[in-house]
Amino acid sequence: MADLSAVRADGLVKDFGDFRAVDGIDLHVRQGEIFGVLGPNGAGKTTTLRMLATLLPIDGGHAEIFGVDVRREPHRIRQLVGVTGQYASVDEDLTARENLWLFARLQGLTSTRAKSIAGDLLERFGLQEAADRPLSQFSGGMRRRLDLASSLITHPPLIFLDEPTTGLDPRTRGQMWDTIRELVTDGSTILLTTQYLDEADQLADRVAVIDRGRKVAEDTPDALKTQVGESTLQLSLVDGSDTALAAGVVRRLLGEDPVLTPESGRMNVPLPDPNRAADVLIGLREAGLGISSVSVAKPTLDEVFLALTGHGADDEPQMEAAR
Amino acid sequence: MTTTITTTPTVPTPRRIDPAAAVARTTSHSSLRETWTETMAMAWRALKKMRRKPEQFFDVLIQPLLFTAMFAFIFGGAISGSVADYLPVLIPGILAQTALTVCMATGVQLREDMDKGVFDRFKSLPIARIAPLAGPMIADLIRYGIASVLTLVTGLAIGYRPGGGVLGCIGGVLLTVFAGWSLAWIFTWLGTMARSAQSVQGISMMIMFPLTFLSNAFVPAETLPGWLEAFVKVNPVSHVVSAVRDLFNHGAVTAEVGWAVVGCAVVVAVFAPLAVRSYSRKM
Structure with a gap:
C-alpha cells in the first residue's frame, strides 16, 4: 500500500452537550511534513488533536493514522503517536529524570535502557543540570522541553504538538522551533496547532485554518499570506471623516479596497508588494488627506482571519476547548 | 529445499523513522506481563510521591494512636466493664475503621491526581487502562500495613494481650490489609466517577461512617435493636471485624475468615471492572 498519508481524517465531529466544538473537519497530513493547524482560542484545534490522540472519543467522522483506525484500535494509535500537550503534561512531583524514566518504563523499556534513554534525552534537550531538581523550579521553557522529550522516548513516527510555544518568551520560542525542525x-511527521501565523509560517509546510469548528482554508503558509497581501500598510488619518475619500484613493491605485478598522480614520491596506506603500502615501498627499501615523506590518493572524472568514479572530466566543 | 542466503547491502539509514515498520510493531493491547510492568511503574511513582509528601501519612499515623487510646478509655468501662476487657473487641474494630479511612484517601487522591496534566500523558501512552488505578493501590498496601501494625502496637502498649499469639496477629494484619485493598476499589471507582476531589471526600464519608459504625466494630451486635442488628450482620465490615477478632484473640481460622475473604473478592470482582470502565470512558 503506497498511501503516504500520516493522518487521514474525514468529517471529524465533536459535541460537548449542545456545543459543537468540531464540525466536520478533514485533515490530510502527508508523511514527513510539518502540518500546522492555525486558529484562535476555542476554534477546536485542541479538541481535534485530542480526538486523534485517543484522548477524547470521536463523535462523528472517520480518522486513520498510518492506515490504523483511531476509533477501533486506540492501543495501536498510542504506540504511533507522541503527544505534547498545551500545558506541560509531566509529573510535578517527580524530577525531570524520574519523569523520563517512568514514561520509558511505561512504554516497555527495561530499567537500564530507560535510564540511559532518560540521560540521552536530558542531554539533547539541555536539561542535564536541572535533571534532579524538583520541577517546581523549572521555567516554562524547560517544562515544555521536558514535555517534548517525554514524547520522543520511543521515536514515534507521528508527533502532536499542541501550541508548543504559547506563553514562551521569544528566545525560548526560537529554540523550540529549532528543536521541532x-x-x-x-x-x-509533525502535526502542530498554533495561534500564531508566524509560527505556522516558520515551521509548517502546509497549514489548515480552523474557525468555529470548521476548516476555512488549507494551503502553504505563503499562499495563505498572499491572500491578505505580503504585508499591510496601516494608516491613521488626521480627520476620521476622510475615510471614504482615502479608501477611494487606495482603490484607484491598487485596485483593491482597504480593510477599515473599528477606530475612526484607521485602515489597513493589503500590499501585494511593500514598495507600493509609497504610491499610496503619495496618492493621499496629492488628494490633500492628512496622515497622523503610518506603518508597514506583516499580516497578522487576525487579518488572515478577517480575509478568510469576514470576522476577526477576537470575536470568537471564548469557549475554551473542553477537556 | 535449498536456502539461499541473500545478503542485502546495509543501507546507512541514520535513525530514519519508518512508519510502516512502526505500524507493524504495534500490538492491539497490553499483554499480562506488560500490564504488570506498567502497574509496578505506576506503583513506583506513587511511592516516590509518598516519600516526598510525608503529610499523606497523617491519617495512618494519628488515627490508630488517637482512636485506639480514646475509644478504649471512653467506652471500655461502659461496654465491656473494663478497658482490658474491651480491647479484644475494640482493636479489630479500630483496624477496620483505619483501613477504611485509608481507602477513602485512595479515592480522593486518585481524583486529585487525575485532574493533573500528567494524566493526559498516561492516557496517551499505550498502557493498560488498569495500570494508573492499580499502581497507587499497590503502593497503598504500605499504608494499610503501617496503620494495622501501629494500631496493634498501641493496643499492646495499653494492655492488649491477643490470645492468638504472633501467628494470629500476623494473620489478622494480613487480612486487614487485604480487606482494605479490596474495599479501596469502591473508592477508586468513586474517584473515577466524581467531578472533584471534594465530592469524592463527601460521598466517601457518607459511605464510610455507616459502614464502620453500623457494624460490630465498636459494640456487640446483640445490644442493638433488631432491625439494626439485621443490617450489622450483613455488613461486610462486620465480617472482616469478626474474622480479625477470631485471628487475634483465638488464632483461629474460622468460617468468618472465609466469609471475609469471599466478600472482599466479590467487591474486587465488581468494582475493579467498573472503575476501569469509568476511567477509560473519561477520556
Whole structure:
C-alpha cells in the first residue's frame, strides 16, 4: 500500500452537550511534513488533536493514522503517536529524570535502557543540570522541553504538538522551533496547532485554518499570506471623516479596497508588494488627506482571519476547548 | 529445499523513522506481563510521591494512636466493664475503621491526581487502562500495613494481650490489609466517577461512617435493636471485624475468615471492572 498519508481524517465531529466544538473537519497530513493547524482560542484545534490522540472519543467522522483506525484500535494509535500537550503534561512531583524514566518504563523499556534513554534525552534537550531538581523550579521553557522529550522516548513516527510555544518568551520560542525542525530530519511527521501565523509560517509546510469548528482554508503558509497581501500598510488619518475619500484613493491605485478598522480614520491596506506603500502615501498627499501615523506590518493572524472568514479572530466566543 | 542466503547491502539509514515498520510493531493491547510492568511503574511513582509528601501519612499515623487510646478509655468501662476487657473487641474494630479511612484517601487522591496534566500523558501512552488505578493501590498496601501494625502496637502498649499469639496477629494484619485493598476499589471507582476531589471526600464519608459504625466494630451486635442488628450482620465490615477478632484473640481460622475473604473478592470482582470502565470512558 503506497498511501503516504500520516493522518487521514474525514468529517471529524465533536459535541460537548449542545456545543459543537468540531464540525466536520478533514485533515490530510502527508508523511514527513510539518502540518500546522492555525486558529484562535476555542476554534477546536485542541479538541481535534485530542480526538486523534485517543484522548477524547470521536463523535462523528472517520480518522486513520498510518492506515490504523483511531476509533477501533486506540492501543495501536498510542504506540504511533507522541503527544505534547498545551500545558506541560509531566509529573510535578517527580524530577525531570524520574519523569523520563517512568514514561520509558511505561512504554516497555527495561530499567537500564530507560535510564540511559532518560540521560540521552536530558542531554539533547539541555536539561542535564536541572535533571534532579524538583520541577517546581523549572521555567516554562524547560517544562515544555521536558514535555517534548517525554514524547520522543520511543521515536514515534507521528508527533502532536499542541501550541508548543504559547506563553514562551521569544528566545525560548526560537529554540523550540529549532528543536521541532530537527525532529522532521529524523523522519517524524509533525502535526502542530498554533495561534500564531508566524509560527505556522516558520515551521509548517502546509497549514489548515480552523474557525468555529470548521476548516476555512488549507494551503502553504505563503499562499495563505498572499491572500491578505505580503504585508499591510496601516494608516491613521488626521480627520476620521476622510475615510471614504482615502479608501477611494487606495482603490484607484491598487485596485483593491482597504480593510477599515473599528477606530475612526484607521485602515489597513493589503500590499501585494511593500514598495507600493509609497504610491499610496503619495496618492493621499496629492488628494490633500492628512496622515497622523503610518506603518508597514506583516499580516497578522487576525487579518488572515478577517480575509478568510469576514470576522476577526477576537470575536470568537471564548469557549475554551473542553477537556 | 535449498536456502539461499541473500545478503542485502546495509543501507546507512541514520535513525530514519519508518512508519510502516512502526505500524507493524504495534500490538492491539497490553499483554499480562506488560500490564504488570506498567502497574509496578505506576506503583513506583506513587511511592516516590509518598516519600516526598510525608503529610499523606497523617491519617495512618494519628488515627490508630488517637482512636485506639480514646475509644478504649471512653467506652471500655461502659461496654465491656473494663478497658482490658474491651480491647479484644475494640482493636479489630479500630483496624477496620483505619483501613477504611485509608481507602477513602485512595479515592480522593486518585481524583486529585487525575485532574493533573500528567494524566493526559498516561492516557496517551499505550498502557493498560488498569495500570494508573492499580499502581497507587499497590503502593497503598504500605499504608494499610503501617496503620494495622501501629494500631496493634498501641493496643499492646495499653494492655492488649491477643490470645492468638504472633501467628494470629500476623494473620489478622494480613487480612486487614487485604480487606482494605479490596474495599479501596469502591473508592477508586468513586474517584473515577466524581467531578472533584471534594465530592469524592463527601460521598466517601457518607459511605464510610455507616459502614464502620453500623457494624460490630465498636459494640456487640446483640445490644442493638433488631432491625439494626439485621443490617450489622450483613455488613461486610462486620465480617472482616469478626474474622480479625477470631485471628487475634483465638488464632483461629474460622468460617468468618472465609466469609471475609469471599466478600472482599466479590467487591474486587465488581468494582475493579467498573472503575476501569469509568476511567477509560473519561477520556
